[in-house]
Amino acid sequence: MELRCGMRTTKCQLLVTSLCVMLLGLSIATLSTVAHYGLRFTLISNVSLDSNAYKVIHHSAFYFGICLSMTLILAALLSSAATVRESQCLTAMGFFCFALAFCGLIPAACWRYTHSTEVEDSMMDVYDFVYEEVRRNTSSFRRHELTAIHEAFLCCGKHSPFGDTTDVENTTCPPNQVHNEGQDCLREIQDFLKKHMDFVFSLLGIAIGFTVYGMFLTSFLWFSIHFSSNLYWKGKYTLRER
Numbered sequence: 001m002e003l004r005c006g007m008r009t010t011k012c013q014l015l016v017t018s019l020c021v022m023l024l025g026l027s028i029a030t031l032s033t034v035a036h037y038g039l040r041f042t043l044i045s046n047v048s049l050d051s052n053a054y055k056v057i058h059h060s061a062f063y064f065g066i067c068l069s070m071t072l073i074l075a076a077l078l079s080s081a082a083t084v085r086e087s088q089c090l091t092a093m094g095f096f097c098f099a100l101a102f103c104g105l106i107p108a109a110c111w112r113y114t115h116s117t118e119v120e121d122s123m124m125d126v127y128d129f130v131y132e133e134v135r136r137n138t139s140s141f142r143r144h145e146l147t148a149i150h151e152a153f154l155c156c157g158k159h160s161p162f163g164d165t166t167d168v169e170n171t172t173c174p175p176n177q178v179h180n181e182g183q184d185c186l187r188e189i190q191d192f193l194k195k196h197m198d199f200v201f202s203l204l205g206i207a208i209g210f211t212v213y214g215m216f217l218t219s220f221l222w223f224s225i226h227f228s229s230n231l232y233w234k235g236k237y238t239l240r241e242r
Contacts, residue, residue: 010224011083014217018076018083021214024207025072031200032065040152040192044126047145052129054122064108071101072207079218088225095218102211109204112197120193124186131158131185135168147172153192155185 035041036058045058075097082090127149133142150156150173157169 010217010221014079014083017214018079021072021210022076025069028065029069032062036062043149043152044123047130048126052122052126054126057119068104071097086225088222091218091222095215098211098214105204105208112201120190124189127185153188155188158184158186
């Protein structure tokens with residue numbers, strides 16, 4: 001009786017956890033898609049050179065986020081089905097998906113912690129490159145790219161020791177951005193990415209917590225189903241003809 005009560009409680013907790021994990025998976029997929037196809041990220045990715053690390057990070061983050069979200073959603077679906085059907089096979093598969101997602105989440109969180117400024121630095125390097133190209137020559141192509149960046153980030157130029165930057169900013173900044181009052185683009189890019197990466201790190205931390213809890217619940221449910229099945233057949237005998 002106590003085993004069945006504990007099993008019933010575990011099933012309820014696992015269903016709630018599966019729902020939260022599914023929402024987390026959908027959130028990660030949405031965030032990855034917005035980051036990949038968003039105007040600001042796409043502009044910087046299209047402008048960056050092959051030698052710049054941002055383009056690699058941009059594409060890698062998208063594919064990793066999609067794979068991670070699909071793993072979390074699959075773990076949630078398998079756990080829900082295992083809870084309803086009390087299947088040891090589905091429970092083991094759900095545990096495996098939770099463990100797989102955990103193995104992907106930990107390196108991602110560690111990378112974010114150890115490379116906290118790499119994304120911001122690579123993105124600001126792209127802006128510096130385009131800005132200096134426009135300042136040194138009158139390339140209409142680079143000037144168009146710089147104007148698009150200013151309009152996307154709602155900023156105007158950067159603080160520079162050179163004295164001829166005003167001409168660049170007067171021709172590339174949005175009409176409503178005055179040079180003396182406009183936002184420094186390097187600071188604007190840094191602040192924007194810091195908020196975005198902090199949100200990503202928080203989402204990864206929450207996902208890690210739910211995957212660990214999901215592994216614990218699925219393992220407990222597997223053992224509960226196993227021992228419950230053994231207790232069900234205990235004491236039953238079959239007569240055979242001799």
